[in-house]
Amino acid sequence: MDFKSIKYYLIASVLVVSCATPKKGSFSAKTKTLDQKVDSLLSIMTLDEKIGQLNQYNGFWEITGPAPKDGQAAKKYNDLKNGLVGSMLNVKGVKDVYAIQKIAVEQTRLGIPLLFGFDVIHGHKTISPIPLAEAASWDLDAIKKSAQVGAEEAAAEGINWTFAPMVDISRDARWGRVMEGAGEDTYLGSKIAAARVNGFQGDLSTNKNILACAKHFAGYAFAEAGRDYNTVMVSDEVLHNVILPPFKASVDAGVKTFMNSFNELNGVPATGSKLLQRDILKKNWNFDGFVVSDWGSIIEMIPHGYAKNSKHAAEIAIQAGSDMDMESYAYVEHLSALVKEGKVSENLINDAARRILKVKFELGLFDNPYKYCDEAHEKATVGKQEFHDAVLDVAKKSIVLLKNENNLLPLAQSGKKVALIGALATDKTSPLGSWRIAAQDNTAVSVLEGMQQYKNNQLTYVKGADLTKGRTQFVWETHINTTDTSGFAEAIDVAKKADVVVMVLGEHGLQTGEGRSRTDLGLPGVQQELLEAIYKVNKNIVLVLNNGRPLAIPWAAENIPAIVEAWHLGTESGNAIAQVLYGDYNPSGKLPMTFPRNVAQVPIYYNYKNTGRPTMNEPESVFWSHYSDEKNTPLFAFGHGLSYSKFEYSDLKLSTTTLAQGGNINVTVSLKNNSAVAGKEVVQLYIRDIIGSTTRPVKELKGFEMVALQPNETKTITFTITEEMLAFYTANNKWETEAGDFKVFVGGSSDKTIEANFEFIKTN
Numbered sequence: 085m086d087f088k089s090i091k092y093y094l095i096a097s098v099l100v101v102s103c104a105t106p107k108k109g110s111f112s113a114k115t116k117t118l119d120q121k122v123d124s125l126l127s128i129m130t131l132d133e134k135i136g137q138l139n140q141y142n143g144f145w146e147i148t149g150p151a152p153k154d155g156q157a158a159k160k161y162n163d164l165k166n167g168l169v170g171s172m173l174n175v176k177g178v179k180d181v182y183a184i185q186k187i188a189v190e191q192t193r194l195g196i197p198l199l200f201g202f203d204v205i206h207g208h209k210t211i212s213p214i215p216l217a218e219a220a221s222w223d224l225d226a227i228k229k230s231a232q233v234g235a236e237e238a239a240a241e242g243i244n245w246t247f248a249p250m251v252d253i254s255r256d257a258r259w260g261r262v263m264e265g266a267g268e269d270t271y272l273g274s275k276i277a278a279a280r281v282n283g284f285q286g287d288l289s290t291n292k293n294i295l296a297c298a299k300h301f302a303g304y305a306f307a308e309a310g311r312d313y314n315t316v317m318v319s320d321e322v323l324h325n326v327i328l329p330p331f332k333a334s335v336d337a338g339v340k341t342f343m344n345s346f347n348e349l350n351g352v353p354a355t356g357s358k359l360l361q362r363d364i365l366k367k368n369w370n371f372d373g374f375v376v377s378d379w380g381s382i383i384e385m386i387p388h389g390y391a392k393n394s395k396h397a398a399e400i401a402i403q404a405g406s407d408m409d410m411e412s413y414a415y416v417e418h419l420s421a422l423v424k425e426g427k428v429s430e431n432l433i434n435d436a437a438r439r440i441l442k443v444k445f446e447l448g449l450f451d452n453p454y455k456y457c458d459e460a461h462e463k464a465t466v467g468k469q470e471f472h473d474a475v476l477d478v479a480k481k482s483i484v485l486l487k488n489e490n491n492l493l494p495l496a497q498s499g500k501k502v503a504l505i506g507a508l509a510t511d512k513t514s515p516l517g518s519w520r521i522a523a524q525d526n527t528a529v530s531v532l533e534g535m536q537q538y539k540n541n542q543l544t545y546v547k548g549a550d551l552t553k554g555r556t557q558f559v560w561e562t563h564i565n566t567t568d569t570s571g572f573a574e575a576i577d578v579a580k581k582a583d584v585v586v587m588v589l590g591e592h593g594l595q596t597g598e599g600r601s602r603t604d605l606g607l608p609g610v611q612q613e614l615l616e617a618i619y620k621v622n623k624n625i626v627l628v629l630n631n632g633r634p635l636a637i638p639w640a641a642e643n644i645p646a647i648v649e650a651w652h653l654g655t656e657s658g659n660a661i662a663q664v665l666y667g668d669y670n671p672s673g674k675l676p677m678t679f680p681r682n683v684a685q686v687p688i689y690y691n692y693k694n695t696g697r698p699t700m701n702e703p704e705s706v707f708w709s710h711y712s713d714e715k716n717t718p719l720f721a722f723g724h725g726l727s728y729s730k731f732e733y734s735d736l737k738l739s740t741t742t743l744a745q746g747g748n749i750n751v752t753v754s755l756k757n758n759s760a761v762a763g764k765e766v767v768q769l770y771i772r773d774i775i776g777s778t779t780r781p782v783k784e785l786k787g788f789e790m791v792a793l794q795p796n797e798t799k800t801i802t803f804t805i806t807e808e809m810l811a812f813y814t815a816n817n818k819w820e821t822e823a824g825d826f827k828v829f830v831g832g833s834s835d836k837t838i839e840a841n842f843e844f845i846k847t848n
């Protein structure tokens with residue numbers, strides 16, 4: 085090891101290790117040694133060097149080219165050389181990462197290695213389905229595997245930290261970032277958060293795993309009216325029962341970093357929130373990793389009306405517990421003065437720097453700062469076939485069969501005339517979804533390419549209409565084709581002659597994601613018109629949806645016989661869709677988020693409160709909680725998803741109807757596959773707490789199990805209800821249980837369940 089960075093660390097840590105005598109019954113020798121290593125390093129750092137660890141810059145110059153001389157890039161470059169940078173983001177590729185790491189290691193006084201962060205959200209170069217799609221698989225192993233693949237590929241490109249998973253529970257489909265989360269349910273979201281953290285971080289001693297980051301802490305998805313970055317006002321009850329549990333699950337899974345969020349939460353910007361960062365995260369949950377701000381969120385406290393200027397913002401953020409400043413320049417510019425003026429205690433800087441350094445130690449960067457910098461490994465790893473296999477697997481599992489009248493699907497594999505219509509059917513970029521910054525455009529398998537594998541049908545493709553006006557990059561709503569229907573005639577002609585028409589419609593991958601809130605949840609542009617025009621000449625339509633959020637498509641739901649929710653499925657998109665359409669894969673996905681009938685219903689979610697007027701008392705009653713022009717019910721409910729098998733639920737039985745503390749109830753249900761097709765079903769368990777010290781939702785997911793059944797096979801499925809499952813954040817401001825009556829529901833969707841009752845008795 086000839087790394088210069090190590091010289092100071094070695095002197096310090098060797099001393100520490102040799103004189104460290106672990107006390108029995110206190111910390112383990114290993115933990116103590118790690119803490120002592122960090123402390124030794126801290127003790128030889130200047131204040132500015134410690135502040136430098138708290139500073140993160142975006143990639144800033146032609147890294148392998150000449151050093152920048154002027155402007156912002158030169159400032160960053162000089163800061164880097166002076167040890168005033170702790171981490172970089174958006175630098176990728178071994179060559180570039182190595183070049184920057186080398187400056188940190190060889191040219192700074194202490195040679196402390198950098199963290200390299202990147203948004204590896206759904207794959208890196210080989211793209212996985214968007215997270216919302218993966219959540220529809222309800223398959224925690226597949227989701228974990230997908231995170232692992234993303235981590236391994238990114239790690240091979242020098243990256244050692246992903247800004248994922250996003251664990252924001254989201255109930256509002258207008259918000260463009262619903263694509264990045266696990267949907268609306270806290271229980272499912274918590275399980276998925278843990279699976280993703282484990283997938284990314286796995287074994288950090290290898291060069292295949294990277295640091296994960298639970299984001300955005302907290303409340304970001306509850307932006308008023310679904311408008312990104314907007315104000316968030318939520319009750320303590322919603323915060324603790326709905327929003328926080330997936331973050332807690334991430335901490336429990338060992339996540340090393342957190343990212344705070346852009347939004348204000350009940351009047352305080354999250355970046356400046358002591359309640360969130362110091363009290364809840366670091367104190368109550370004992371989180372010992374570090375918190376990075378979101379991009380510029382420290383100085384965004386100025387327009388929020390919470391900080392007077394950048395210096396004030398830095399003071400607020402560090403006191404609140406934001407450890408690292410992403411691109412605000414506020415810490416690097418002002419913290420030193422703030423400490424000298426006595427406005428910020430040096431202990432706070434020490435605490436933040438200690439957290440960051442500890443993570444660097446845990447990642448092994450002090451043993452080998454170039455751990456992720458191996459060009460041969462990069463070459464051999466990026467785009468591996470194994471990655472394609474994994475993303476294809478999870479893509480198939482993510483598809484949700486929303487409707488299948490008269491068994492129109494699966495399609496016969498031979499002897500049919502199939503018309504394929506829609507601009508998205510040949511698009512090789514859109515399926516890559518929103519967060520695919522490392523992927524090349526045009527690298528996804530299109531639906532046309534996927535369907536062309538089935539050669540015994542006569543397949544004719546016709547576009548029908550453009551979705552965008554020639555744009556593949558930065559597709560905003562203004563780039564959507566809302567006028568040109570000149571291709572309709574040709575499409576109608578082809579559809580007339582076909583036995584079946586497959587129409588691929590929906591959102592472009594870049595119409596979703598950050599900053600892409602929409603007020604219209606229908607099919608963008610002229611696609612609805614195209615769908616109706618084709619329907620007039622051929623009713624045998626299979627609608628394949630590509631989208632990053634729930635859509636409101638009531639006309640299609642009523643008229644189109646088969647609807648396949650295929651989201652933005654990533655690199656292997658077309659192969660996954662074709663295999664489902666042709667029955668080589670039997671779909672098992674279930675919606676992780678409610679589909680509304682009408683955008684005005686949002687936020688709409690299955691675990692709503694009953695209200696005092698939940699139903700109509702008399703026919704034509706007016707004064708109950710409803711719309712006069714729309715139903716209350718969703719178009720497709722949370723948990724909904726069909727299969728080519730036909731599943732039937734019966735015989736729901738409880739082992740006892742009284743749950744005592746420390747006891748449990750076994751819930752059994754019989755599941756039959758009443759079809760000739762083998763398939764998988766996600767069996768869902770919901771509970772309702774009838775009376776609470778604060779009102780409780782009509783139903784809450786508390787368990788699920790993926791069950792595989794052969795044709796005509798029946799299985800008995802068992803869930804166990806324990807006291808822990810009944811706990812919630814009560815009127816006492818505590819996570820606890822309350823005695824009383826409960827309902828239990830089991831089924832294949834939140835709106836199709838069978839139910840039973842039990843009582844929970846508390847003795848203390």
Ligand code: BGC
Pocket residue numbers: 173203247299378379598
């Ligand atoms: C997003 C974060 C992301 C960061 C870095 C921000 O705009 O909100 O989720 O990780 O940029 O790219």
